Amino acid sequence: MSLVERIKKLCDEKKVSFAEVERSTGISNGQIRRWDKSSPKIDNVTKVANYFDVSTDYLLGRTDEKRYYDLTEKDERDIEKDLERIINSAESDCGLASFDGKVLDEMDEEDRDLYISSLKNALRMHKRLAKKKFTPKKYR
Structure with missing residues (x-):
């Protein structure tokens, strides 16, 4: 193209x-x-x-990535690993609470899915902002 x-x-x-x-x-x-x-x-x-x-x-036409800070497949895998680690930690420690004060184990399925998707979205936003902020200019 x-x-x-x-x-x-x-x-x-x-x-x-x-x-x-x-x-x-x-x-x-x-x-x-x-x-x-x-x-x-x-x-x-x-x-x-x-x-x-x-x-x-x-x-x-040198690359198909529109922005240097777009998430790659490796970034997505890292996010999934981090999310899994956070969820496992929350379930074992019972220290992670939802917005209404319930622990992850006590939530109904819909609230749990919503909470997990919110965590995933926050991790994706954080990764994108970190790439944007900390990528050296010569790699942009």
Whole structure:
């Protein structure tokens, strides 16, 4: 997929036109469409990447990950392990309480599922924020 095709896909997802992207980023009118035939300036590619909150490597087709801080399969496995460890610890210690004061063992199935999904979501958010904050600039 070419640079222009990737930008077109991102425009479709965000429901904006090339003209809107060009106005918002300060790129001259019609410039993005010309990138199929000519090489763009790196500053302009960076502006478009920042506009869509994606990496320049994604725009250039070097990777399929839109953002460096998106979770990988390994991250998801780590989150599952952490979640399992937390749940096992809560069940054995009876120290983890729900919002209404019940221990994990005393919750009905619906509350337990909701509580576990909340924990998983919190772990995913924490992992994403940590990647965003602590990834060195040379790997972004």
